[in-house]
Structures are given as structure tokens and as C-alpha cells.
Amino acid sequence: MKAIIFDAPGKLALRKVPEPEMAADEVLIKIDACGLCTWEQTIFAGVEPAKFPFWGGHEIAGTVIAVGPEVSPPVEIGQPVAVASLTRCGDCYYCRRGLDNHCLKAAEKPAGGRPWGPAGFAEYIAVPRYMVHPLANTQNSQAGILAEPLACVVRAVKRANLRNGDTAVVIGAGLMGLLFILVARYYGAQVIVSQPSALRRQKAVALGADYALDPRQEKLVDFVRRHTEGYGANAVFYTAGGQQAIADGLQALAKDGRLVVYAPIHPDSAMTLNINDFHYREITLTGSLMHDHQSFVTAAELISKGVIELSLFNVLPMPFTQMEAAIEKAKDRSIHRVMLYWPD
Template sequence: MKALRKLASGAGHLELVDVPDPRAVPGHVVLAVKAAGVCGTDIHILHDEFPTIPPVTLGHEVAGEVVEVGSGISDWSVGDRVVTETYYGVCLQCEYCRAGYSNLCAQRRSIGSKVDGGFAEYLEVPGRLLHRIPDSLSWETAALTEPLACTVHALNQVRIHPGDWVVVSGPGPMGLLALQVARAAGGRVIALGLTQDTKRLEVATQLGAHKTFNVEVLGSQQAIAEVTALTNGGAHVVLECAGAGPSADLLLQVVRKRGAYGQIGLYGKPVPIDVDTICYKELSVSGTNASIPEAWPRALELLQLGLVKSEAIISGTWSLQQWQDAFAKVQEKGALKVLMAP
């Protein structure tokens, strides 16, 4: 089969190559991959900015059909439509695994970085990772389950209440998912972006943002003044989805005292922020690392109920042979969520 693989450490070294079809070992299944999302993590892997164990097939946002079932599996059958969690290997014994936080297991090995992922025709994963796709959801929509589960986990940390003002900085795919989950919780959402995000801010409005601001056009101080006035003294919750230092600094200024700051975006390097503000405002600060198992059923339910709409976020589907163009679209921010259909 064809697979997009990181063949060696260092920047680049991504190639579409032929590899043997996987087989289902006991307790595992093989999926025919129907749709797989390109994540910012995949771009970081391309540039050797995220740890991998090469050679390894990329791709961790996967929807597929069960085509082979290993021994010891009774919950799944050939033909089932499923999405898969990403944690191929965890110890299941540490305090984090036992508490439901397998994302923090020191022995965690995830598909797409440490073991083979879904940018391939077939994918082999443990049966314990699967969740059934509701009949009403397309393959493409189902492929959003993984990033949406990450978003659900992140917003569970900040606990939005009906009527809360929520500021989302960074209207990329994660920011637009966060916007919708915040609205589903009853929040009134303000989206912030830059000039390069103009079209994305328009999508934010389509998805129910109460107001959007182009920080680059307004200038940071004017943007802070506008948001503070609109929210009558500051937002109850701010969500940093841009992974940019100036974005974090601005959010610390627009969040109200005793508000909540949620970090969703990754920076890839240390950034300077005024940590004293956390003390002076008595802020609750949280960060999240991917998803936890209980977030997956909630993510699928949000999609099934139409509380999170996929159409405005999915920019299109590319074949594996078109992977270079797909990756370029993501890097140039010429698209929102890019999918590949092996």
C-alpha cells in the first residue's frame, strides 16, 4: 500500500512510499482509511519540530472502515464505521492512565509520530481506541472528531457558563472549533485575528461569533479597548489558539479579574509573557495536551447534533499523491482543515 512516511530525522524526509499492508494482531483491528486530517503537528513533523520515531507514517485525525478484526475483539465487526483515538500505546497502570488521562502517560506512543498513522490506505490500531461514527455523519465530518475532542477537553478545563464572554484568539481550525464549543456551552464569543485571517474571521461570523476584530488593523491597544468595552470590563474566558506570544499577551490584558485563561495553541519555543498579570488578576490558567477518552463521545455528539458544523471548516480533500500541495495549503494558511483520502 501507499503511505506518507517520515523516513529519517531532520527537516524534510517525507516521502510517499510503498509499505506492506498491516495485519490485525490479537486485540487490534485494521481500518481502511476513508479520511484523515492534516494537523499542525504534521507540519511540525515535516520541519523536525515535533518528536517522532522514524520511519513512521504520519496522520492521526482518522476516520475509517473496519476491514479486519484480530482475535479477542467482540465489540467490532468488518464494515463498522469508526474513528480512532490516537494513543496506540500507554501503560494503563500509572496514576494518569488510571484516572482517565492517558494523554499524560510517560509511555504514550501515538499514531502518526511514534507508530504508524493514517496517511495510508490502511491503519492498524487497538480495538479499545475505536468509537462508532453516527450514520448521519460523513467520513469527512467524522475526521474532525480528533481535533474536536482536543477542543472539548480544553474547554472542559475553563468551564464556560451561559452568558459568559469568551474571546478566541486565532481563527484557524482549532479556534473555529473552540468558538463553536464555547457557543454550545452558552458563551458569547469574540474572535480575534490578523489581516491574513480576514477570510477566517468571516467564517467565524458565519459560525456565530458575536463580534470579530482584526488586531493588526486596529492595533493592540485599540483592540484591547474595544474588547474591554464590549465585555463590560473584560472577558470571563479567553482561549489562546494562535500559538503566538503577542496573542497570549493581549488575552492576558482583556480577561477580567478572576477570569480563566485557556492555552490551546502550541508555540514551539519559549515566549515572553507577563506572568505577574496572572497574580494581579487572580486568573485560573489551564493548558491541555491533546485529548482524553471521555472527550470523544462528546465530540461525536456535538457533530451529530449540528452544534459543531464541519462544512465551513473543511476546505477540501486531497489524495495521498497530492500531499505536497495539501501541506503547502496548510502552511500558507490558504485553507482551513485539509483532509486526505487515501
């Protein structure tokens, strides 16, 4: 089969590799589409550390074409699915504590000399049943590319303990920020978005944000307090903007509020915190990394119910055979996701 492999930063190749051998407890999936995530883009650019050669592709949507005899619960051939290509062994320290997104087996070197990575940049993938999340048959299978990023957002929102009637601030309105808006609104929160780009602010409001501000023109703290009777936000979700955006988000929190750092900062650097804020205001600064099994289940359900649809976003389909051009095109801030597919 065909696959895209990153050999080094800035270097990739379209290769012929052996088709996956499906084990008795695995499901073989034809990959219909795969999102080109920022993670793969930063690895290709040499910004994000990775093991090379690297086999990317983790926002996977496909169709079941074969099912192993020991697969349980069963899944039907022809079923559209989203794939959570993250190892969850169930036995390590973190899995046993319900933190399967930190599974110790996830970073292990693949067997058989296969390049490291989730392996969605390919025509087929064979995975254990727990990675396979069926979507409603009425859904186009390509909608499954949203399941992985949506699952990450669902987990982050749960870590903020967001409740109906709360006020949530979303810093950044790229694809992830827009998903935070949709999920926060689904849970019944008022949503304020901080985003310099006028185009992205307009899209945020169109998808349900109650307010959107340009942080270059208005102070986030003042704006949030003006729209919360002076109390501040119950939750802040950081998706972009750097250290100053995080510092402003902390100041915008109400007492007992929580700021969830969803995205990393490149290059990594230290920042100064006022520890007394945590004592006197009882605020929480935490992070959220990837998704867990339950958040992926929820994401697949939201897509199957039509709560989150591919048509809500500016998605650009491009063939895998134009990967380098796709990586370049993904830099266009008006595009929410480049969706890769294999041409007929």
C-alpha cells in the same frame, strides 16, 4: 499496503509496507480519509522535533472491515468510525490520575521496527477497541477527520470551566479557532474573536462568533471590556499569535478568568509575567495538550448529531500520492484542512 513515511525533515516517500496484523482484541479499519494537521506539517518542515523515520496521520476517519474475536464492546463491520490513535495504557501514573493524554506508553518505540508515529498515512490501521469511536451511520465517514481536533478543543474548553452565559475570547480563527467558537457557543457562551485576517474574521462570525476584531487596529483588552460591561472575559483560548497575544489575553480576563494555551510557540522562548495579576485578580494561566478519552467520546457524539459538520469548513481533498503538494497547499490560509485520501 501503501503508506507515507517521513524519512527526515523535508524528505518523504510513498512505500509498500506490510498490512497490519490484527490482534484478537483489535479492530481493522480501512482509512477513508486523514486530515493533514499543522503538527505533521511542522515535523516535515523540521520545526517540531520528532523521531525519524516518522509515520504521521492522526486525524483518521475510516470504515471497520474486520473485528477481532475478543473485541468488546462489539463494533459492526461497515461502521464509519473516527480513530483516536493515542495510546492509553490505563495503568501508568498519568492514566490513573485521569490524564491519559499524558500516558507514559504513548512515546514508546513501536514493536517490529515500525516507524514511530500514529500511522494514519496508510491504507489500513489495526487498533485497540478503545481507540475506535463509531459515528452515526448517516454520516459520511470522512467527517471523522474532525473528531481528533474537535476532541482537543472539547478538552480545552472543559479546562476553562466555561459556563452558560460566560464570555469567551478565541485568539486566532484557523480551523482550531473555528472549532473553539462552535464548542463555546454550544456551551452557551458569548464569543469574541481576535484575528488579523478579514477573511477569517468573516468566517468566524458566519460560524457564530458574536464579535470579531482586528488586533492590529483595536486593543483586545479595550474591545473585550467594552462588550462585557467592563468586567472582561471569563475564558480566553489561545490558538495563534505569539507571546503578545497571550499577554493581551491575560489582561482581557475578568477576575477569576482562565486563559488556556492550546498551541505552542515556535521557536520556544520565555515571556515576562506580572505575578501580582495572579494574586490580586485570581486569574489562571494553563495549557491543554491533545485530547483525552472522554473528550473524544464527546467529539464523536457532536459529529454524529450534526452539531459539527465537515461542510462548515473549507476542506480540500487531495490524494495521498500528492503528499508534498498537499503540504504546500496547506499553507494557503483560506483552506481550513487538507483532507488526504487514497485514489481508487
